[in-house]
Amino acid sequence: MTSVARSKAAAAKATLAVRPSAGFVSTGELRAISERALSYLQVGFPVHFRGPAGTGKTTLAMHVAAQLGRPVMLIVGDEEFTASDLIGGQTGYSYRRVVDRFIHSVVKYEEDAVQRWVDNRLTTACREGYTLIYDEFTRSRPEANNVLLTVLEERMLVLPTMTRSESYIKVHPEFRAIFTSNPQEYAGVHGAQDALSDRLITIDLNFYDRETEAAIITAGAGAHPSTALAVVDVVHALRASGAYSQMPTMRAALMIAKVLTERNIQPSADNPAFVTLCFDVLASKLKYSSDREQREQQRQLLLDLIRRYCS
Template sequence: MSTATNTGNRTKAFISLQSSVDFVVTSTTSQVMDRASAYLTAGFPVHLRGPAGTGKTTLALHIAAQFQRPVMLIVGDEQFTSSDLVGEQNGYRYRRVVDRYIHSVVKYEEDAVQQWVDNRLTTACREGFTLVYDEFTRSRPEANNVLLAVLEERLLVLPTSTGRNSYLKVHPEFRAIFTSNPQEYAGVHELPDALSDRLITIDLDYYDRETEVTITQSNSGLPLDEAARVVDLVREFRSSGEYDQAPTLRACIMIARVTALQGLLPSSGDPRFAQICLDILESKMDFSIKNRARRMNQRKMLLQLIEHHATRVMPEQTGL
């Protein structure tokens, strides 16, 4: 749920979160949540680092919801400048005073004052919101430099129209959670030591089988044993290394949810299920005419995986 309010010259837009009943808590996710919550409670920012598909953003938002404070979400962007985080002078406020106290004399007084408009980091620091800065290494380091004083001295430096700086004392309830993907290269900047040193980093990897099965079942509606077939198929494909982009938990959820919504079950004998798997998993391979032979071999391997993990034993085959 998003909320926006306007107070004076400051516009506030934030997310009001509650712990989702759909969030799957397993021993793995619970341990990460407990560690992150302990660090945040102690006043330290948390950095969730891991490859795509490991649930960093979902986990960050769920952790933020535990503190029962509004959440300010920022998504890193190459085009960001510090003003996109802090705010800037934007527009003017005009004032005109007409003095007719003496009826034979009319006195006019006019002035224009440049207005300051807060951006999301300033609002979060001022109001004590929980900041979730998703994929923050996509923003340039110079844009993120403003975070250094916020995280260490608990002061936000605000530029003014006179060229001087003013300071905002950070609210005691302000907390910050960052996420990043260290495996991506395009559009990602190296994390400066000065900022990294202020963060407590928790490295995330692909979940264990039990967690992936539970999450897939919860997000698709398939029975648990059927969700396990899908997860085992995707996990073996991931282990094979025969792809250009690693298949993640998202692929499991996509296959399982579409299968459930079409009233199907994972079955190698159903061409509709096989096609769902191929549409979702073949996209993880580079498409090129030069790679046609490789793609054909990869498709053959996928069909073998579907056959292996989704073969259904019929009653007559068991002698029943």
């Protein structure tokens, strides 16, 4: 198998064949966001979903990508990324040996070794016209992402000239890109360079309204709608109280509703199993204090919220 064939075979394994999910909750708010993003992508502009953890950025990116009907190449931002992790590089050698026996009494040998190039995911997406989802792209260093500038603007991917015969490739007309990032995260996150941000159409996401989140929890956890509403109300109230060090998100509500459904636990303040579950999931979000009295006050706050919405 040639190096080109090996590269294409590896790329085929790395792609995702995404399809519209039957379980995706398409409320009016989510439908409007999806339609806006899809309209920008169809024109050719890259889209950037920006929002705090738990707002469904990656799920929404996958859903929108499915509407495009192209294979998806997924990249997750990483502090250790370099440009070669996006575009590719040399991986070992290809060896060739020629034996010349044209004159039976004379044997000639020719041997050479050529470094083998393998495309990485960005190069494959650009070459084949796939949809690129770059999840949490600000976790990668800006210098690693610089290669995207000409891809998004000039529709051209510049390759290392010292490592292969091609110096650049033209980006396939079907290539599209969706980015996600969390502006509130600070650990291991870099600021996106202005030159890259200027090329993106950014759609800011936030936590959804009560009915939308409850519908998502109902679908995601298989919970009864009344159960989903009760859990969402507790999480929303804790979020509104401001008494947390880590914002409680829809993921917390999904965890609680999933356990309730699987274990057949009733969401009632009079049910010790339910109260314990809420504390196990939500108490870790509260502001930590070494003062025992203050910790008791925080726990009482959470207990009061449970009693208010799950009486």
